[in-house]
Every structure is written in structure tokens, then in C-alpha cells.
Amino acid sequence: MSRIAYVDGQYLPLGEAGVPVEDRGLQFADAVYEVWALRGGRLLDHAGHLERLGRSLRELSIGWPVSPQALDVIVRELVRRNRVRDGLVYLQITRGTAPRDHPFPKEGSGPTLILTVRRKDPGAGDRRAAAGIKVRTMADIRWGRVDIKTTGLLANVLAKQAALEAGFDDAWLLDGQGRVTEGTAQNAWIVDADGVLRTRPLGNDILGGITRATVARIAAGLQMKVVEAPFTLAEALAAREAFITSATTYVTPVIAIDGQPVGSGVPGPVAQRLRAAYLLA
């Protein structure tokens, strides 16, 4: 069965779906996006992702192309039409199409809504989490508002590619003070030498991950101590455990950073427990 995409009111076979060349998403990355995990037919953290989408749109003064309630119906309909139970829902809203010019267009198509659904083997992510991933650190060269979930991801793409080419699974990005901001598409966490979970506080320099927020709540519910505080590369290397969170990786252990093992160099109990709890939540 061919995949079905949704573009501005129409459900279309993916190969026939498209946007005009002058769409501002293409011209300027003037667009926001969201990613939901679908697991066993369930959209994980559905409300949280919708809420963050609203924030991204507000920050960029892009209007809702349809109401959040209508969007909810479209997302579920698209999932149904694609018959996917395990995978990802990808959403993008661009500022729409208008002759290429930097200022927001006074006239134009209005915001463009694009949705796709992709099947994913849940076993692959579970196996990856069971093995743990190895990251390298790199300078964070992204712009100053990465708290807005825009499609302007070139720096993330380059960091990921460089990490893969160097034989790592991913990259952790470092700010000017040698502190970890986040991963290329995931929030970064450690379990420090005292057993305290640490992740960078919200600010303009990280994306406020929806998985991050849910995992923090779950951890607190399991009587784990969570502190929102930045950590340096040295602290990460001295940590008992490290892990990442995102809609695509849930909770996945990081077992080595820059070629040095974290803790005993195998997935740790805290990350494993949180992953299991997240997938049950």
C-alpha cells in the first residue's frame, strides 16, 4: 500500500504530494514541525506535542492552518489511512507560499500544513536501546532560538553526519563553556556521581523536549532526584550513566562519549527503568 500524505486539505499518495516552489518552508526554513511517536497504535505524548506546536507558531507569528481540534482529527485520520501502528507522525507548518521576499508576506496562501506518517520497526529502537549508543561531542553552532522547533536544522544535520562519518552513533553539542546543550535531535541527560539526574534547564539554547518533560515527571514519581542544571563534558564523563530522550528514541542509554566509557560502559539501570516506564506511561 502506498503511503498517504496530507497537504492543505488533501489526502494524497506520497509521490503526488508537494508544495509550490515558492513555499517559504523551502525558501527560508520559515516553518515549524512536530514529530509524534506511534507505538502500538497510540500517539505518545499527543497533547504535549500539540501544545508545543502552538508555542512554536506563536513565537514565529504563524497562524494555525486549522484549529488544534481539527488538526487532531486530521492526524488520527492520516494514521488510520496509512494503517500504521508503530512509526512516526511528522507534521510541518510553513508560513505558506508567496513571491520570495524576506518580510512576512502581506498576501499569500496562508500557512501550509503538511503531514506524513512513516512505519517503523519498534524492535530496532529497542535493540539500539539495549545496546546503548556512542556519541561524540562537537561545538553547538546553531542559531540563538533553538527552543523554537523550526525546520532550520542544517547545523543538526551536519553534526549528525560528521558523527556518523567518524564512526559514532550521534553527537552531543557543547556550548562555549564546554557544557552539553543537547543531542542533534534529542535532549541529553546524565545520572551524576551522587545518583542525581541532571538535564539542562529550559532556555533559548535547547528544545524543550516533550519526552524530556514526561521522563522528568516519571523519574520524580519513581522517587529519583531530578535537577535541571547544565553539565560539562567532564561531568558527563564522570557520570554513572548518560542517556538521551526524544520522540524517536524514547529513552536510550549513551554508553560512551568521545571514545570514553560512561560508568561501566553498558546501559545503566536508571535509563533502562525510565525507558520501560516511559513506554508504559
Ligand code: PDD
Ligand atoms: N527531534 N532536541 C532537539 C534538537 C530535537 O530535534 C528533539 C526532537 C528533541 C527532543 O524533543 P521531543 O522529546 O519532544 O521529541 C530535543 C525530533 C524527534 C526530530 O527532529 O526528529
